[in-house]
Amino acid sequence: MKKLLTLAFLMSATFTISAQEKDPVIDNILKEAYENSQLETLGHELMDDIGPRLVGTPQMQKAHDWAVAKYKSWGISAENQQYGEWKAWERGITHIDMVHPRVQSLNGTQLAWNPGTSKKGVTAECIILPEVKDSISFQKWLPNAKGKFVMIAMKQSTGRPDYNWEEWATPESFEKMKNEREAQTKAWNENISRTGYNRRSIISALEDAGAAGIIDSYWSKGFGANKIFAARTKKIPTVDIQLEDYTMLYRMVEHGDKPKINIIAQSKDLGVAPAFNTIAEIKGTEKPDEYVILSAHFDSWDGGTGATDNGTGTLVMMEAMRILKKVYPNPKRTILAGHWGSEEQGLNGSSAFVADNPKIVKNMQAAFNQDNGTGRAVKINGAGFLHSYDYISRWLAAVPDTISKHIETTFPGWPSSGGSDNASFVAAGAPAFNLSSLSWSYWNYTWHTNLDTYDKIVFDDVQHNAILAAIMAYKASEDPEFTSREQINLPINKRTGEQQKWPTPRTPERKGGM
Structure with a gap:
C-alpha cells in the first residue's frame, strides 16, 4: 500500500509539473516555425535578389527598405533610423x-x-x-x-x-x-x-x-x-x-x-549616402518602456552575397519577430529587432544606437545577438553579468530539448569587447548575449569570402535559431523580474599586473570612408 501511495504521488506530481510546463505560446511558436517557415523565401529575396549589403551602396539601401516593407506586411512597425553617412559606391562588372x-x-x-x-x-x-x-x-x-x-x-x-x-x-x-x-x-x-x-x-x-x-x-x-x-x-x-x-x-x-x-x-563613386539601422517594434502592453532586443547586423562585405555573415542572423531575427507577432502579439515588454548597419567596419550601427538611445539601453531586459554563420547555436556566454545564470537558465529551460541539448552555457562568462554587436550593449552595462553557432567551416570558407552565398545556408540550423530567439524573447518579456546588471570583478592581468576593466563604449564612425 505504501508503495502504491508513493507511486500515485509521483504520478500526480509528474502530471502537475507537465501541466505547469505546458505553454500554449511556445507550442504555437513551434507550430508556426515548423509549418509556416518563411526562411527560404526571405533568404532568396535578401541574398539572391538584393545581394551583398556593403555600407554606402544602393544594395544596402534597398535591403533596409525591403526589411521595413516586409515587417509592415506582417503588421510590425519598422523604420530606418539614420545614424550617419558613408562613402557611396556601387560595384560594377x-x-x-x-x-x-x-x-x-x-x-x-x-x-x-x-x-x-x-x-x-x-x-x-x-x-x-x-x-x-x-x-x-x-x-x-x-x-x-x-x-x-x-x-x-x-x-x-x-x-x-x-x-x-x-x-x-x-x-x-x-x-x-x-x-x-x-x-x-x-x-x-x-x-x-x-x-x-x-x-x-x-x-x-x-x-x-x-x-x-x-x-x-x-x-x-x-x-x-x-x-x-x-x-x-x-x-x-x-x-x-x-x-x-x-x-x-x-x-x-x-x-x-x-x-x-x-x-x-x-564601379561608380556615388558621393555620400545616409547610413541606417533598421528597427522593428512589437510594442509592450504592461511594461512598454522595458525592452527585449533581437540583434543582428544587416551589412556585409561583398565578395559573395553575405549569406552567413550576416544574412542568416538577419533571417533568424526577422523570422522570430514574424512568429512572435503572430502568436504573441501583445508582449509584456516591448520587443525590438535591431538590424545594424556598418558592423563590419567596427560595430558602427549598434554603437550609434546605444549612444543615441540611453533610455532604451537603461531599460533593456536583455538582447540576443546572432552573427557567426549558418550553424545552430551551441554556446551562450553570461557576458560577465554576475547573475546571468538565474535568468538565462530560466528562459532556456523553456526551449525544447531538441534545440537546447546542443547548447553549452558558461556563467558568469566574460564581457565581450568586440566581434559583434552584442559588445556595443555590454560595454554600456546592458545584458546582451551572443547566440554563438556551430562553425560549418565558417572561418575559412564563408567569413568575408567570395564563397559566402545562399547555397551555404543550412536552413534546419537557422530554423532552430529562429525558434530559440523567439522563445528567449518571449520568456524575457514575460519574466516578472528585471534582469540584474551586477558585473563580475575582472581578474588581474598576468602580463601587466593590473586589474582588468569592463569594456567601454566605442565612439561610432558617423562619416565613414570619406
Whole structure:
C-alpha cells in the first residue's frame, strides 16, 4: 500500500509539473516555425535578389527598405533610423583577363570603394615585389612599378587546405610542406619589413610610384576561398585574384614570361549616402518602456552575397519577430529587432544606437545577438553579468530539448569587447548575449569570402535559431523580474599586473570612408 501511495504521488506530481510546463505560446511558436517557415523565401529575396549589403551602396539601401516593407506586411512597425553617412559606391562588372602570353579569363574581383576604370580598362604587365636588402634598395627599385600591375601577396606553396593534406599526404610530406610554408612566410614578412613599409603602407607607396594597379590574393586557406575587403588605393584599380590564378601569374613572372592582364572595373563613386539601422517594434502592453532586443547586423562585405555573415542572423531575427507577432502579439515588454548597419567596419550601427538611445539601453531586459554563420547555436556566454545564470537558465529551460541539448552555457562568462554587436550593449552595462553557432567551416570558407552565398545556408540550423530567439524573447518579456546588471570583478592581468576593466563604449564612425 505504501508503495502504491508513493507511486500515485509521483504520478500526480509528474502530471502537475507537465501541466505547469505546458505553454500554449511556445507550442504555437513551434507550430508556426515548423509549418509556416518563411526562411527560404526571405533568404532568396535578401541574398539572391538584393545581394551583398556593403555600407554606402544602393544594395544596402534597398535591403533596409525591403526589411521595413516586409515587417509592415506582417503588421510590425519598422523604420530606418539614420545614424550617419558613408562613402557611396556601387560595384560594377569586373573583368580580369590575361592577354599575354595567352588568353585566359581570371577569377577575381575589384575591392570595395575602389575607383572604376574606363570601359576599355587598364592593360599592363604584372610584376612581383623584389627581394631587398633594406629600404634604400627598395626606393631604388620603386620606379620599376610605374605602369605595371604590382602583385603584393606571397605566392602560396599550395592551394590545398591543411585538412586535405592531413587526410591524403604522408606524415612526412605534410610536415615538410608546413615547415617550408612557415619558412617562406617568415622570409616574406621580413622582406616586407626591410622595404620600410608594412603590408598596408606599401600600397600607397606603389600608387605614388605610378603603378597601373594593385593585385592582391588574400587566401582563406580553403579550396577556392579568398577574403574580400576594401581597396587602399585612391586612383588606380585594386583587385583580388583567387589563389589558383594568382599563383599562376606569379610563376609566370618568376619564369620571365612577362604576363599581361587587362582589368575592367566598372564601379561608380556615388558621393555620400545616409547610413541606417533598421528597427522593428512589437510594442509592450504592461511594461512598454522595458525592452527585449533581437540583434543582428544587416551589412556585409561583398565578395559573395553575405549569406552567413550576416544574412542568416538577419533571417533568424526577422523570422522570430514574424512568429512572435503572430502568436504573441501583445508582449509584456516591448520587443525590438535591431538590424545594424556598418558592423563590419567596427560595430558602427549598434554603437550609434546605444549612444543615441540611453533610455532604451537603461531599460533593456536583455538582447540576443546572432552573427557567426549558418550553424545552430551551441554556446551562450553570461557576458560577465554576475547573475546571468538565474535568468538565462530560466528562459532556456523553456526551449525544447531538441534545440537546447546542443547548447553549452558558461556563467558568469566574460564581457565581450568586440566581434559583434552584442559588445556595443555590454560595454554600456546592458545584458546582451551572443547566440554563438556551430562553425560549418565558417572561418575559412564563408567569413568575408567570395564563397559566402545562399547555397551555404543550412536552413534546419537557422530554423532552430529562429525558434530559440523567439522563445528567449518571449520568456524575457514575460519574466516578472528585471534582469540584474551586477558585473563580475575582472581578474588581474598576468602580463601587466593590473586589474582588468569592463569594456567601454566605442565612439561610432558617423562619416565613414570619406
